[in-house]
Amino acid sequence: MKRVSIKLKLSLWFTLILTVICVIMLLLMLGIYHRTDRELLMQTLTSTVDKTASKLRTDRRFQKDVMDGRLDDGDFYEEDVQIMILDEHGRHIAGLFLYEELDEKTLAGTGKAVRVELDGKGFYCCDKRVHVIHSDDLYVRGLIAAEDDLPGSLMSHSRILIAMPLLLALAFGGGYLITGRLLRPVRSIRKTAEEIRVSGDLAKRIETNGSGDELDELSQTINAMFDKLENDFDAQKQFTSNASHELRTPVSVILAQCEYGFDHADNAEELLEVITSVQEQGYRMSGLIRSLLMFTRIEQGTERYPKAETDLSELVRSVCADMRIIADKNITVSEELAPVTACVNREMFTLLTVNLIQNAVRYGKENGSVRVKLSGDDETAVLSVEDDGIGIAAEDLPHIWERFYRSDRSRSSKGLGLGLALVKQIAGFHGGTAEAESREGVGSRFTVTIRKN
Ligand code: ADP
Numbered sequence: 001m002k003r004v005s006i007k008l009k010l011s012l013w014f015t016l017i018l019t020v021i022c023v024i025m026l027l028l029m030l031g032i033y034h035r036t037d038r039e040l041l042m043q044t045l046t047s048t049v050d051k052t053a054s055k056l057r058t059d060r061r062f063q064k065d066v067m068d069g070r071l072d073d074g075d076f077y078e079e080d081v082q083i084m085i086l087d088e089h090g091r092h093i094a095g096l097f098l099y100e101e102l103d104e105k106t107l108a109g110t111g112k113a114v115r116v117e118l119d120g121k122g123f124y125c126c127d128k129r130v131h132v133i134h135s136d137d138l139y140v141r142g143l144i145a146a147e148d149d150l151p152g153s154l155m156s157h158s159r160i161l162i163a164m165p166l167l168l169a170l171a172f173g174g175g176y177l178i179t180g181r182l183l184r185p186v187r188s189i190r191k192t193a194e195e196i197r198v199s200g201d202l203a204k205r206i207e208t209n210g211s212g213d214e215l216d217e218l219s220q221t222i223n224a225m226f227d228k229l230e231n232d233f234d235a236q237k238q239f240t241s242n243a244s245h246e247l248r249t250p251v252s253v254i255l256a257q258c259e260y261g262f263d264h265a266d267n268a269e270e271l272l273e274v275i276t277s278v279q280e281q282g283y284r285m286s287g288l289i290r291s292l293l294m295f296t297r298i299e300q301g302t303e304r305y306p307k308a309e310t311d312l313s314e315l316v317r318s319v320c321a322d323m324r325i326i327a328d329k330n331i332t333v334s335e336e337l338a339p340v341t342a343c344v345n346r347e348m349f350t351l352l353t354v355n356l357i358q359n360a361v362r363y364g365k366e367n368g369s370v371r372v373k374l375s376g377d378d379e380t381a382v383l384s385v386e387d388d389g390i391g392i393a394a395e396d397l398p399h400i401w402e403r404f405y406r407s408d409r410s411r412s413s414k415g416l417g418l419g420l421a422l423v424k425q426i427a428g429f430h431g432g433t434a435e436a437e438s439r440e441g442v443g444s445r446f447t448v449t450i451r452k453n
Pocket of ligand 1: 360
């Protein structure tokens, strides 16, 4: 089926509506003209008849001229009104007698105009009785052509009829131009979407005109959507590149160690060193793959992580006990745990707690302390981990939640830069938030707030 452009459709609608309005207005106007015409004609008729009647009554000379037939036809035609003078019995005395059918009309003598049909045409007729001294009464009869019937009248307003098609052509042209202008943003949206589809360049944006109308708002919303998509795509690309990079390093180390082992390790001690290094890199890769999998599964919303009512104080206490065993630098881990239960995924919440305490220890000072607190109200559970370690520089603080972000000072650590990103993701998974406060050289506090249900 042939496609009809929306511009053409709207213009046709525009024209149709305008046509209907024009026709209605024309009919109304004609109705008014028609009425005014009729009233005017009747008034002209009655006043001309009145004038002739009073002349006949008062003007002796005129009376005589009429009786003697001394007047010609021109004297009985005034302002489109034909005048006839008749005697009491309807016999013609003077004036214009054009229609025989008129003779059959009885003389009313009332001086009022009535409509009559003569020879198939419409007229108004008016009879007035005149009392003449020393003679029988006479009648003055006036006749005027009636205004035309409606179709005829339409023809008489030919200028309007000629103007109609012109008006409609103008309406169509105007409609076409206006809709073309109105639809410009739609064309711009389509063009940009097509350009993005072909080039894959998400940096392109739709031109907005700042008018603030619905289409402008639509363009702005789509642009905001492109912003979000571009950011997400960039983050995704960055994530993939970082992940590959992080995996490449341990793989290179493993391969190099293996080569060294094969070519140069002469004794058991050197081989053990090689195996230890390979194992360390293996653990690193395993941790990385586990984190990557967790990110993906949480994002995809898989059912891999079911939630259940969990005693959080018991969970956190157990993590603290484990961390105490591996805490180095003579760091003490203390806890202040209120009895709190919440609906969480045990595996995830354990990982969240481990990551926070592990960081507190990893970035803690010699003989430092880590304080773990758990509290809650009816709706939320709050876990905070505070340390007196190296702290985080103000410029690093906004970035620590990004995947693979590590501040320059912590590059030498064994971390992957995924721990806090996972903490945030897990907090979000439990309908909560994760926040950090820190002062460089003084310490840091990480607070996670989750919904209990
Ligand atoms: P990493 O594996 O490097 O620890 P994280 O995502 O856990 O990665 O942390 C990101 C960065 O945030 C770290 O590299 C470190 O610079 C900073 N950071 C996290 N926790 C702390 C802390 N308790 N004290 C100081 N800096 C921290």
